[in-house]
Amino acid sequence: MADPIRRRRVRHPVAHLVLCIGAVFMVGPFLWQLSTSLQTFGESVSVPPTFLPHSPQWSNVTTVFSALPFGHQLLNTTAMTIARTVGQVLFSSLAGFAFARMQFRGRGVLFGVFLSVTMVPYQVFLLPQYQIMQKLGLLNTLVALFLPGMFSAFGTFLMRQFFLQLPQEIEEAARIDGANILQIYWRIMLPMSAPGMIALGVLVIIWSWNDLLWPLVVNSDPRQMPVSAGLASLQGQYTTNFPVLMAGSLLASLPVIIVFIVFQRHLMSGIAFSGVKG
């Protein structure tokens, strides 16, 4: 690393060529989305295609906001994402700590139950979850969007693995100093598990923001939909007006892309961590 001569010598031109071609395939659709979102309808359906809009059409963005309660939907998605993330991280952290660091009867069995839940595809929960929301009179409310998504067996598993990695000695020292289990959790373990919590948090943010099936099921009122379901309904109205559809797509996906870029390192390590552990 510290050897600049060696670094200049090893350049891998072929590798860069291959990776750049790949990058065009990966990023091309985003650039096309951006370009189309700023075109007039006429430009979008011209042959040969328009690569750069003659003058950027910001009106496509305003069309999205007038066709849909898009502002509401963005707020719904944001609220849903925050509530699910706070819930999952908090509850998973508590439960993960209990599984990793406390002795109690039935711990093994209970952990086995948690683990088996992670293997069940979430569609299996949907019908009964829908009925619960219906019974509670929560259909077409914000609460319905996030309530069942606040609990996670996977999150508990991930946090347990993080807590298991932390050194035992600090905890023992604290216990000798007379700290009780809650103090140990709150003062010592929680701060030390921050990287794990951030990794889980970013994963949950992405899943929640992108969730489509559950919102489609519980909230059919456009004002109570998140942007994912909103985009689906926009498609119904603007079937062929791709500049408007692309503007909506771009706006709806941008926030989570920003979160990803900011917390990239945590996300990657979280994925590698959960991945390697299987």
Next chain:
Amino acid sequence: MLLLPAAAGLVVFEIWPTFQTIYYSFTSWGAFGGHTWSGLENYRTLIADSDVVHAVINTAIITAITLLAVPISAVVAALLSLPGMRGVTIYRTLYFLPVVTLPAAVALTWKWLFNGDYGLVNWLLSKVGIDGPHWLSDPATAIFAISIVGVWGSIGYNMVIFLSGIRGIPVDYYEAAELDGAGRVKQFFHVTVPLLTPSIFFVTVITVINALQAFDLVYLMVGQQSPAIQRTETLVYLFYQRGFAEHDGGYAAAIGVLLLLATLILTAAQFRLQRRWVHYG
């Protein structure tokens, strides 16, 4: 006590619902709510349902094509892991972007790219003299279009798993291979791939499980009105359609149970097979 919130939430929203869904799969639902025990009727319908047969075949095709992303990602990860490689973070970010992007937005963007009349894909094909089809409404091509998006969307995730797998391979192996005169390509096939088998295996299983759950792309890129729907519908799509568009909860529950069984079998197979052909370095 610390377990209580998580445990209670899981019991109410996941564990009990799992049993309820299994129970519902043995019931038939009336048009005005309420359900009656109907034994194996839903399952008998399920076996004879041509939509279910289509969904299983479609899922198999999507899975097979999406698995192409596995070797591609392995090569990408290996290139990014070359000693002294620069720009790794930038490449990693760009390749990972599709993984985090709103699937609804991804679906609409690719729908536009695959548009039969004005799509970029067909324009590029016309440059090499090919008259591209109406990808998404043509029953013969729609599933391939969807699967290509699947490949595009899973390369980034696989790459991250492989990158961390490659990081775990001791440098000595590569040095020894180099002393034996093995070039980069040979090193890839004789050192990286064998020692990466745990990650390859994991990624393969995840790909299959994800393909089994495919819904968003079918719902948004094809949809119920399309002539290509039979050739693209998946189990989850059918589950949604029967359960929530047609309110046939009992039948949807049976599809859910089928999904559950398939996932459990795959997970069990994962543990079995893993022991047989995975090298732990």
